[in-house]
Amino acid sequence: MTAPESTSLPEARRELFETKRVAPSVLSADFSRLGEQVEMVMEAGARVIHFDVMDGHFVPPITVGPLVCSAISGQVHAAGGAMDVHLMIERPEDQIEAFAEAGADCITIHAEATAHASRTLSAIRDLGCLAGLALNPGTQVETLEELGDSVDLVLCMTVNPGWGGQPFIESSPGKVERLGAVAGDAVIEVDGGISADTAGTISAAGAGVFVAGSAIFGADDPAAAYRSIAEAAGAE
Numbered sequence: 001m002t003a004p005e006s007t008s009l010p011e012a013r014r015e016l017f018e019t020k021r022v023a024p025s026v027l028s029a030d031f032s033r034l035g036e037q038v039e040m041v042m043e044a045g046a047r048v049i050h051f052d053v054m055d056g057h058f059v060p061p062i063t064v065g066p067l068v069c070s071a072i073s074g075q076v077h078a079a080g081g082a083m084d085v086h087l088m089i090e091r092p093e094d095q096i097e098a099f100a101e102a103g104a105d106c107i108t109i110h111a112e113a114t115a116h117a118s119r120t121l122s123a124i125r126d127l128g129c130l131a132g133l134a135l136n137p138g139t140q141v142e143t144l145e146e147l148g149d150s151v152d153l154v155l156c157m158t159v160n161p162g163w164g165g166q167p168f169i170e171s172s173p174g175k176v177e178r179l180g181a182v183a184g185d186a187v188i189e190v191d192g193g194i195s196a197d198t199a200g201t202i203s204a205a206g207a208g209v210f211v212a213g214s215a216i217f218g219a220d221d222p223a224a225a226y227r228s229i230a231e232a233a234g235a236e
Contacts, residue, residue: 008128013082013105016047017130017153017187017209020235022199022226023048023084025191025213026072027063028164037217038072039079044223045230047081050191050211051104055089058113059162066095066102073103082106084209086134086191088161089113093120100127108132108155108189111143121150132189136161137169141178144186151186153209154179158202159192165214168193173205180206196225199233210235 024046029037038049051069056062073083082105089095092109093116099107107124111117111133124131133147134155144154156176159166172190179188190202191211199210210233212226219225230236 009105009130012080013077014130016082017084017106020203020208020210020233021048022046022194022210022212022230022233022235023050023189024216024222024226025050025052025164025211026217027052028213028217030217034068034072035075037222038075040223041216041226042076042079042081044226045236046226047236048084048209049076049081050213051083051085052213053085053087053089053095053099054162058090058110059088061162066098069099069102069104077103084108084189084211086132086155086211087113088134093123096120096124096129097127100124100129104129106130106132106153108134108153110134110136110161111139111147112136118147118150121147125150125152134161134191135179137172137175141175141182144179145182148182148184148186151183153187153189154183155189155191156207157192158190158194158198161192165218166192168195168198173201176202176205176207194229196228196232199229199235203233203235207233
């Protein structure tokens with residue numbers, strides 16, 4: 001594969017990550033109606049769409065890849081949104097180019113999944129994407145101190161990665177506060193158990209992007225659920 005022609009993320013998409021946003025995770029969407037469900041939440045105000053990739057190794061489930069990302073990225077971009085790709089996979093450095101080509105605007109890798117996090121984060125930026133670093137619940141905040149200059153977004157897992165619908169880890173706001181002390185200009189994203197009941201607390205701790213999957217797409221009215229979480233988080 002070849003790298004995208006552009007090596008810089010359009011400013012409008014970059015700015016989406018710099019204001020508080022709820023990012024619906026399509027992991028919990030009905031894949032037989034994926035385009036329709038993406039349209040529904042974007043009409044409700046969503047501008048960051050979260051795309052979870054699992055490989056059956058780093059986490060037990062297997063989900064989706066670049067082909068599905070490519071299938072919706074044009075729709076998301078046409079509506080003024082951004083694709084937020086979260087790689088829960090081993091050796092993410094082998095896949096970042098494919099996801100950049102598929103329309104990713106931010107690519108997040110796990111600190112625990114590669115021996116070459118700094119090099120991979122730099123390569124993500126070279127591909128024209130924001131570089132994200134995810135930390136599992138048991139990973140120390142200090143990990144970010146060694147990589148901070150390479151990170152545009154730090155993803156604090158507020159559940160153990162692998163499945164949607166898990167309960168929010170109650171100690172997560174404290175970890176987000178500690179991340180805020182070392183994150184510098186990096187945006188803090190949270191993923192797992194985010195709902196209208198938990199978004200306010202984690203927002204007050206310093207989170208800026210709130211990934212919500214089952215709380216949105218598992219609701220009878222996903223658009224209304226999105227708006228409820230956004231209101232609780234103080235997000236646009």
